[in-house]
């Protein structure tokens with residue numbers, strides 16, 4: 001390897017090389033951090049909500065006549081839905097996971113307004129709640145019809161039973177096992193006792209940006225409001241087919257209300273993470289642009305360097321260089337520039353992330369991203385220089401005698 | 405050493421065909437010193453390029469050291485150039501971004517010599533051309549004559565045995581040229597075969613034989629030395 005002379009030759013033409021190395025370093029900094037952010041977003045977006053999303057949709061209705069009877073309407077609607085072929089189960093519910101809107105209350109282990117509370121999202125359902133949502137009960141039991149009370153607009157107290165998510169168990173009782181918390185009492189509204197009768201493995205709160213998004217609680221309150229939302233679970237694969245059918249069915253069954261268009265959980269999820277996926281796309285475009293600009297920069301520098309050294313290449317060929325020696329010369333030269341770039345890039349990448357962590361509270365980058373980023377840019381460098389380097393091998397040896 | 409029979413070389417461009425060499429035949433014995441003269445465009449550089457395996461030819465046969473070169477591939481030709489042939493060019497052709505030692509080192513690296521051996525050879529040839537103290541200089545920091553000495557040193561470093569020079573003194577003033585010529589003569593005395601293109605009849609006269617090209621053909625073979633026909637002949 002002719003590293004010594006290549007390096008010495010390069011130090012006599014260093015501006016271009018340094019600029020490209022800086023560009024590579026800058027690209028690596030942005031690309032690695034952007035990639036990390038995209039991955040972070042993806043990781044958030046991939047969190048399951050705990051419900052069987054691909055079988056669920058929700059639809060809301062609101063009575064508009066003065067004598068509209070919420071209680072009867074909910075009763076009729078649920079009976080109708082539950083007997084409709086293609087529908088597994090349905091429930092009236094106060095909030096939808098991922099939707100961004102819902103209720104939260106503070107749960108605490110000891111009664112009293114000075115005690116530490118834990119925010120939990122509240123889902124009000126009847127004894128069909130678990131079955132409809134498809135959440136998995138890992139301890140205790142489901143609600144029975146006897147547990148369920150009615151909740152009208154004026155109700156302000158809380159039922160004495162609840163099913164909580166496993167994350168809520170952890171929040172309330174640290175390392176308690178789900179099985180051993182069944183039967184324990186927690187307090188809502190400072191001092192209303194609630195007995196934990198069951199634990200579900202996972203049920204996310206409606207707010208995906210919430211740090212305690214995994215903390216939720218189901219209470220056996222059947223909603224009898226004039227405006228109500230139903231969660232409907234269809235047989236697998238029939239969700240999209242059932243949505244207009246159900247909309248039609250509800251509209252026809254009672255003309256004293258309006259029925260809003262149904263929304264599938266897939267749509268709810270997409271809306272919920274629209275900002276995240278938009279940001280990921282923008283970052284992806286920026287990454288692609290930077291990488292292509294840098295590749296073009298490498299191609300440009302290498303082409304320029306080949307053209308500037310046409311005579312020299314001819315001389316080298318006259319002196320006995322084989323084509324592969326010429327190819328190697330440019331690959332090695334580029335490799336050295338790229339190496340300088342990625343080493344600098346590694347330092348800048350970590351530095352930039354440290355700044356993001358401190359100034360903007362970003363997550364700390366996984367160190368593995370740095371060597372992977374270096375490797376990727378090395379590869380990009382080699383691929384970019386291949387074309388110009390091959391053109392260099394085509395310079396004929398006679399150039400040594402033919403040009404001035 | 406060199407044996408060409410009916411070698412032709414045609415340059416084709418979109419508009420014209422140039423017969424740079426037409427059925428050229430020439431024998432050069434090992435250890436000979438041949439001067440190649442002829443008017444501009446007569447094919448001297450073309451001949452040198454073909455002789456030095458820098459270019460291929462279209463017709464005829466060429467044997468170098470008893471070996472037919474027509475069938476050699478690019479790699480073989482590169483290796484032969486590297487091991488058997490030394491080139492000296494009119495415009496020196498040093499690599500501007502490499503210092504003197506690195507310039508001389510170039511063919512030695514392609515030869516695959518170990519670092520010690522390369523250093524030994526670089527030092528030796530720099531001593532021969534009298535530039536031992538200039539190893540770290542860049543070509544641009546040397547005079548023309550010195551640059552040509554470095555180029556000669558580079559040509560000699562691989563012990564080629566066959567030296568091709570295209571107007572080696574063409575860019576030098578006459579006293580500097582004399583020094584370079586002296587060096588070439590000495591290389592010849594040490595046994596190398598030399599073919600040198602020159603416009604300078606005085607220099608040509610120092611060769612053992614003068615070959616005159618015209619229009620891509622050998623028109624006159626002449627023994628070198630004082631009082632030769634060429635000496636008084638028409639301008640070249």
Ligand SMILES: Nc1ncnc2c1ncn2[C@@H]1O[C@H](COP(=O)(O)OP(=O)(O)OP(=O)(O)O)[C@@H](O)[C@H]1O
Pocket residue numbers: 415416417422423424442443444445446447448449450451
């Ligand atoms: N690459 C080329 N393409 C086309 N024609 C060429 C090429 N190289 C040389 N020629 C032509 O071939 C002929 C011989 O050229 P060559 O360079 O061998 O002449 P020369 O004897 O070395 O001349 P000079 O004394 O000026 O150096 C000239 O007519 C020249 O124009």
Ligand SMILES: [Mg+2]
Pocket residue numbers: 448449450570
């Ligand atoms: Mg010429």
